Amino acid sequence: MAKIFINPGHAPGGFPDPGAVGPSGLRESDVNADVAAMAADYLRAAGCEVMVYQSNSLADICNQANAWGADAVVSIHCNSFSATATGMEIFTSRGYTKADDLATLIMSQMSGEFPVLPVRSDWSDGDVDKEAGLYVLIHTEAPAVLVELAFISNPAEEAILASYEGKRKFAASIARGVTDWLSK
Numbered sequence: 609m610a611k612i613f614i615n616p617g618h619a620p621g622g623f624p625d626p627g628a629v630g631p632s633g634l635r636e637s638d639v640n641a642d643v644a645a646m647a648a649d650y651l652r653a654a655g656c657e658v659m660v661y662q663s664n665s666l667a668d669i670c671n672q673a674n675a676w677g678a679d680a681v682v683s684i685h686c687n688s689f690s691a692t693a694t695g696m697e698i699f700t701s702r703g704y705t706k707a708d709d710l711a712t713l714i715m716s717q718m719s720g721e722f723p724v725l726p727v728r729s730d731w732s733d734g735d736v737d738k739e740a741g742l743y744v745l746i747h748t749e750a751p752a753v754l755v756e757l758a759f760i761s762n763p764a765e766e767a768i769l770a771s772y773e774g775k776r777k778f779a780a781s782i783a784r785g786v787t788d789w790l791s792k
């Protein structure tokens with residue numbers, strides 16, 4: 609049974625770090641936790657073993673994922689920049705790894721669910737993922753991706769992130785991307 613580790617970004621309950629906060633007061637840490645819980649439900653229904661772990665410590669997150677023996681790690685975040693910044697992003701560590709395929713499959717599902725949201729990619733390596741030396745991506749042993757669902761700083765996207773249906777669609781996209789990757 610595949611073991612999928614899901615990390616909702618920022619501190620549990622928003623203390624001390626709620627992550628980004630939208631114009632209406634929506635907290636990233638809460639959106640991330642909701643989407644992670646829903647994705648976990650979908651993945652368990654699909655036969656995966658799932659660990660959801662939210663922590664203020666990035667080292668703690670990576671230690672938990674590695675000690676548990678995760679087969680894949682998905683970290684969930686919301687983007688934040690300005691009221692007009694828009695779209696979805698997914699990050700992997702630099703260079704081609706198995707995480708690149710996972711990122712491609714998750715983003716394919718997300719863009720299918722949210723055709724109005726642009727996919728933000730630099731296409732630097734020909735893949736949809738952006739590549740960066742983010743802590744959770746380089747200190748986890750399993751293939752790891754970091755998803756930026758949408759811009760919480762953009763009122764229209766904040767509304768999607770606040771809605772049950774929006775969160776459910778993001779969760780379903782992540783779960784389907786993971787199961788597509790597992791069955792490759």
Ligand SMILES: [Zn+2]
Binds near residue numbers: 618685
């Ligand atoms: Zn974040």
